[in-house]
Amino acid sequence: MENNVSLDETSRDLSLLTSIEQNPDVSQATLADELGVAVGTINWYLKRLIAKGYVKVKRAQRKKLRYIITPEGIALRAALTVDYIRTSFNLYRHTRKKTANAIEEIRINGYTQVNIVGDGEIAEVCRLTCLEAGMPVTTNPTSPKIVIEGIKLALKLPDEEAENPSDSNTINRGNHG
Structure with a gap:
């Protein structure tokens, strides 16, 4: 994991990956509400995770998307969890x-x-x-x-x-x- 990643970015990525893992059919609007950001911001975060190979997206229904965490995404979530706990205890x-x-x-x-x-x-x-x-x-x-x-x-x-x-x-x- 990169050392220059902020606690906010770590927390955000961890929250996104956890939400997607718990509900692959979660909407971007729901994710935006959970993280307290705009839907466009969630779209940008998801595109970044998809581009890095941590999440795959499949069309579930006509306008519905399904997000799938890849094995790399699962490994990232585990690393982010450990890093988040370590950083929290240090703080x-x-x-x-x-x-x-x-x-x-x-x-x-x-x-x-x-x-x-x-x-x-x-x-x-x-x-x-x-x-x-x-x-x-x-x-x-x-x-x-x-x-x-x-x-x-x-x-x-x-x-x-x-x-x-x-x-x-x-x-x-x-x-x-």
Whole structure:
């Protein structure tokens, strides 16, 4: 598998191959709904998978297509699954480590609780790591903040916000992610 393949591309190809394997008669409209993209985008993704030999297409009925995963496609799906799991665990471990480092810095600076700003899986991993470390999570705006933007997280201490009140939405401590 190529090293320069993004997590999004891996996830997308894995989702497409899995959906096709589960239902070879799946429509492009259904695939588009599942992936949250336009039908034209699904058409382009499928053409790419077909051109690479991972999927074959057969006409099932007059306007209906049947997608068949080739042995190469099955091998790709297996490799993508392994890669996706490996990448997900690496991201999980990295997030826990960065959160633990932030908790340590929060304690060093004399604070006893943290405000997690952001949502999604990364925020949940941060929240669980804080609770496991005995660091209460609060919504108090004067508490230190772990700010999550995408898959990156950064620590903002209250004294930094006081120094830069007009810049309160930027990450001042550098990239902790």
